[in-house]
Amino acid sequence: MPKKTTNGFKHVLTDNTTKADTAFRNELLEKLPQFFTSNGEFDIEKFRANLALSNVNEIREGYTLNYVGKTYARLQTGQPTKTVIIPDQKHNKLPENADSKNIFLTGDNLDVLKHLQKAYTNRIDFIYIDPPYNTGSDGFVYNDTFSLNDDELRDTLNFTDDEINRLKILNGRSSHSAWLTFMYPRLKIAQQLLKDTGVIFVSIDDNEQANLKLLMDDVFGEGNFVAEISLLNNPKGRSQDKYFATCHEYIIVYSKSVLDKGSFSVPKKSGELEKNYSLKDAIGSYRLLELRNTHREFGKHNRPNLYYPFYVSKDGSLSLESTNEHTEEIYPVWNDGFEGCWTWGVEKATKEINLLIAKQVSRVWKIYRKSYAVQDGEVVKKQLKSIWIDSEFYTERGQKSFNNLFDYKDKIFQAPKSVDLVIEMIRTKTDSCDIVLDFFAGSGTTADAVMQLNAEDGGNRQFILATLDEPTPEASVAQEAGYSTIDEISRERIKRASQKIKIQNPDWSGDSGFRHFYVKEMEVQTMDKIIEFDPKVTQLLPDNMVAEFEKTDLETTGTDTILQTWLINDGYKFDAEVERVHFNQNSGYHIDNRLYIIDEFTQDDIKILLDKIGNSEINISTIIVFGYSISSDTSSYFTTMTGLKNNTKTNLDGVKVEVRY
Secondary structure (H helix, E strand, O other): OOOOOHHHHHHOOOOOOOOOHHHHHHHHHOHHHHHHHHOOOOOOHHHHHHHHHOOEEEEEEEEOOOOOOOHHHHHHHOOOOOEEEEEHHHHHOOHHOOOOOOOEEOHHHHHHHHHHHHHOOOOEEEEEEEEOOOOEEEEEEEEOOOOHHHHHHHHOOOOOHHHHHHHOOOOOOOHHHHHHHHHHOOOOOOOOHHHEEEEEEEEEEEOOOHHHHHHHHHOOOHHHHEEEEEEEEOOOOOOOOOOHHHHHEEEEEEEOOOOOOOOOOEEEEEEHHHHHOOOEEEEOOEEEEEEEEOOOOOOOOOOOHHHOOOOEOOOOEEEEEOOOOOOEEEEOOOOOOOEEOOOOOOHHHOOOHHHHEEEEOOOOOOOOOOEEEEOOHHHHHHOOOOOOOOOOHHHHHHHHHHHHHHOOOOOOOOOOHHHHHHHHHHOOOOOOOEEEEEOOOOOHHHHHHHHHHHHHHHHOOEEEEOOOOEEOOOOOHHOOOOOOEEEHHHHHHHHHHHHHHHHHHOOOOOOOOEEEEEEEEOHHHHHHHHOOOOOOOOOOOOOHHHHOOHHHHEEEEEHHHHHHHHHOOOOOOEEEEEEEEEEOOEEEOOOOOEEEEOOOHHHHHHHHHHHHHOOOOOOOEEEEEEHOOOOOOOHHHHHHHHHHHHHHHOOOOOEEEEEEO
16 A cells, blocks of 8 residues: 555645646646657647647747746646545535535635636636735735745745745735735636636726736736726725725626627616617517618728618608619618618518618608517627626625625625626626636625526526635624624525525525535644555554544534545536445445445455446446555455455456555
């Protein structure tokens, strides 16, 4: 049995093989394997030759975003997490949560993202985050334990003593470099989590807006910039500001890849439809739009096929041919004589002439087309503007809604985002079954928004939220109200919001629960037992190592924690369905072609397992065993483990045994 630093729970241990470019190299290897040699080296000359063959120009000189800590931030991106995933079974077993696909994770969001990276890469549709703004008063400081000592920083990152000192100065600071070092690995992993059609919206204010834009260019690529929305969030303005009373902030939007035009258009709301589509016929409500192209850059000079006449009768009926009744010839000519063009060609106009209307405006005939509010069974969409001024989006609306939800006059949580604002963002780029991620969950507005939007349009969007169990301030309103950590407020908000939504929408039967997990480092003594134990030395295995992972206050067994951590690590989402397989007195856990054995496993269980596989009761190609569960002493360990491996190899062709610790 090998040392535990290289197998199984390796993601909870420090991996000193991680380099600053590990994450980037892995990304290249995944997407461009043809440029790697058999010994794992990147063939830069082959890559450059392919660029030339592909007619792609290389930029020899340009600008990049550099800051103290960037190299270390890149290293952090590739480092494995030291944490495990602990299910909150006391919460998760409740009827409203047991089958929920919504997920809430309590823990450092960088660790959370690294777990999600295993199972949700290219699976997230929409991300919204409201990170710390680094205002100097929002509590942000960079706190990193710097897992590498000075010698390791020199060896791993080729840092000089001066660079090491400048890096360490970041700790406890709220400088621009500290903020960028904090944000880089989180955004980098977020980019990997998104589907190719996925998007990310990030709220920010003037303090880091310019830096965030450059950082997003660096991570997502300048070509994937979508918009920078200016949001009127405080119409009264901040009177304490030095020069101008700030009344806005920003929402920066990027996509994973270049999207089609109109990808962010949203269905028009009922009020807009009633106001703008006031005309009616047998088909439905409509409005009239001029058929002539209203943009003067298009006309007869460059669209000659769209320059043709209509013929109008005295009563206003239309024809594309001159007749005894249709004598008035109409061309798309502007009042000043500019020869424009129509927006429809002759073929379309002929086919749908019943949708065209001729009207006299100031004694001049104009051609209009009917534009219906509902087309092909869907409400027409509109392109949103880059300035959002709707009063529903104001911060004071978000605060009022939150206070009403908690039935508390004072502020338990300061300045939560408006639910309507987050709904508007989610509405732009999600379908009914998409996954929405927010890893700066704060007060839980995103979960509230997802549920409200689902109740509104009948969707089944899922949310994944993550936030740190950061203590609420001493003697604060939050503590007075009974909340000791931020995540408690967030989870309580989701519960209250779901109840309110169900009352307001009695016919809604969507997912209003969530499953809760803690993402935590194992206790030091447990880590020591895992790292230091060596069965080649005559000693007993630690008593019931599985129990070291249990949390009795959460009604969570060690098996629950180990299994959940392994499932995510092996690429299974939180809603993966696992079948329990019974042996002699103990059980295994079956999913796809894998069997996880975590609880105590004996030689008697081997025969039952082999029979089940041999009789095709379960289809297994890999048996994954928690090494500490095999036996209670060293000699029995080798007997049982050898028996399992040998019997599997002899009797079950193609089935392999993997031991983890």
